[in-house]
Amino acid sequence: MKILAIETSCDETSASVGELDNNFVRIISNVTATSMNIHAGTGGIIPENAARMQVKYIMPVIIKALCESRNLKDESWEVAKETLKDDIDAIAVTYGPGLIGSLLVGVETAKTLSFTFNKPLIPVNHLLAHIYANFIISNKPSTLSPNPFPFIGLIASGGHSDLLLFKSNNDYKWLGGTRDDAAGEAFDKTGRLLNLSYPAGPEIERRASIFEKKLNPKPSTLNPKFKSPLINSADFDFSFSGLKTEVMRYVQKNPNMNEELKNQICFALQKAIIDVLVIKTLKAAEKYNIKKILIGGGVSANQTFINQLQLNAKQSALNPKIFSPEKIYCTDNAAMIASYALMNYKKENWEEINANPELYFA
Numbered sequence: 001m002k003i004l005a006i007e008t009s010c011d012e013t014s015a016s017v018g019e020l021d022n023n024f025v026r027i028i029s030n031v032t033a034t035s036m037n038i039h040a041g042t043g044g045i046i047p048e049n050a051a052r053m054q055v056k057y058i059m060p061v062i063i064k065a066l067c068e069s070r071n072l073k074d075e076s077w078e079v080a081k082e083t084l085k086d087d088i089d090a091i092a093v094t095y096g097p098g099l100i101g102s103l104l105v106g107v108e109t110a111k112t113l114s115f116t117f118n119k120p121l122i123p124v125n126h127l128l129a130h131i132y133a134n135f136i137i138s139n140k141p142s143t144l145s146p147n148p149f150p151f152i153g154l155i156a157s158g159g160h161s162d163l164l165l166f167k168s169n170n171d172y173k174w175l176g177g178t179r180d181d182a183a184g185e186a187f188d189k190t191g192r193l194l195n196l197s198y199p200a201g202p203e204i205e206r207r208a209s210i211f212e213k214k215l216n217p218k219p220s221t222l223n224p225k226f227k228s229p230l231i232n233s234a235d236f237d238f239s240f241s242g243l244k245t246e247v248m249r250y251v252q253k254n255p256n257m258n259e260e261l262k263n264q265i266c267f268a269l270q271k272a273i274i275d276v277l278v279i280k281t282l283k284a285a286e287k288y289n290i291k292k293i294l295i296g297g298g299v300s301a302n303q304t305f306i307n308q309l310q311l312n313a314k315q316s317a318l319n320p321k322i323f324s325p326e327k328i329y330c331t332d333n334a335a336m337i338a339s340y341a342l343m344n345y346k347k348e349n350w351e352e353i354n355a356n357p358e359l360y361f362a
C-alpha cells in the first residue's frame with residue numbers, strides 16, 4: 001500500500017510518498033519547501049505570512065513528490081495525476097496541532113484530492129507523527145524492533161515538549177509537558193536575544209560546540225550558568241520561559257558581547273535545556289520501567305542532546321535504549337506523516353476531517 005502524505009502545520013510545506021516494508025516505513029519521495037527565510041526577516045513566524053506561503057507551495061510540492069515517487073525529475077501535473085490515480089492507495093494529512101491558516105491549506109487540499117481521486121483520507125496528529133519518524137527506514141542501522149512497545153516518547157519541537165508512555169499504537173498516556181514555552185521555542189527566543197537568525201536551534205548548537213571544543217568547560221566553572229526549571233520536580237512537566245528572562249538580564253548587563261562570550265552563552269543555555277529534557281525522560285523510563293525511549297521533533301536533531309541522553313541512559317541502572325529519527329526527519333516533514341498513517345491505517349470520511357489547531361494532549 002502506498003500513501004501520499006501532506007504536512008502544512010507551520011512554516012514547512014511537505015509531501016511524501018511512502019509504503020510499508022516489513023513493518024517499517026520506506027519513504028519513496030519526500031519533498032519539503034520552507035518559508036523560514038521570510039520568518040528569519042521578522043525574527044519569528046507571522047502566521048498569516050506562513051499561510052500565504054503554504055498556498056504558494058502546496059501544489060508544486062505535491063506534484064514534485066508524486067513525480068519523484070516514479071523516479072521522474074521533470075514535474076508535470078499530468079504525471080502527478082496519473083500517479084495519484086494508479087499508484088496511491090490513500091492520502092494522509094496533518095490535521096493538528098499547528099497554525100490554523102497553515103493547517104487549513106493542507107487539510108483542504110487533501111480533502112479535495114481525496115474527493116476528486118476517490119482515495120481514503122487519514123487524518124494524522126502532527127505530534128504523534130514526530131515520534132513515528134523513528135519507524136522510517138534510514139541509512140543508519142537501527143535495532144528498533146517491528147513491535148517496539150512499550151516505549152517512552154519525548155516530543156521536543158518548536159511548539160511542543162511532551163512526554164508520553166506508548167503501550168501500543170492506539171494506547172498511549174500523556175505523562176507531562178511544558179507549562180509555557182517549548183524546548184525549541186526556548187532555543188529560538190533566547191537566540192533572538194543574541195541576534196541569531198530564526199530558527200536559532202542549529203546555530204546555538206554550532207556555537208555551543210565551538211565553545212566546548214575550545215575550553216572543555218567543567219560545569220562548576222561555567223559562567224554564566226542558567227537554571228533548568230523543574231529539573232527536580234516529581235512530575236514530568238517542563239518550563240522554559242524563565243530562560244528567556246535570565247538570558248535577557250545577562251545580555252542587558254553585557255551589551256558589548258564578543259563572539260566568544262556569545263558562544264559561551266549558547267553553551268550554557270543549551271545545557272540548561274538539554275539537562276532537564278534528559279533527566280525527565282530517563283525518570284519517566286525508570287518510573288514505568290520502560291527500556292526503550294523514542295525521541296522526535298526539531299530539538300531531537302541536536303546531536304549534543306542525543307549524545308547526552310545516550311550517555312546518561314547507559315550510566316543508569318535501567319540502561320534504556322535511545323532511538324532518534326534520521327536528522328532530516330526530525331524537523332517538520334511529510335515522511336513522518338506517511339509513517340504514522342501507514343502504521344495506524346485508519347481512514348475517515350473526508351467530510352468529517354477538519355483542521356484542529358489545538359489538538360493537544362492536555
Ligand code: KG4
Pocket residue numbers: 010156157158159160183184185187188199200201202205297298299300301302303330331332
Ligand atoms: O519539529 P519542528 O520542525 O517544528 C515544530 O513542530 O515545532 O521543530 C522546529 C524547532 C525550532 O524551534 C528549532 O530551533 C529547533 O526545532 N531545532 C533545534 C535544532 N534543529 C532544529 N534545536 C536545537 N538544536 C538543533 N540542532
Ligand code: ZN
Pocket residue numbers: 126130157158297298331332
Ligand atoms: Zn513539528
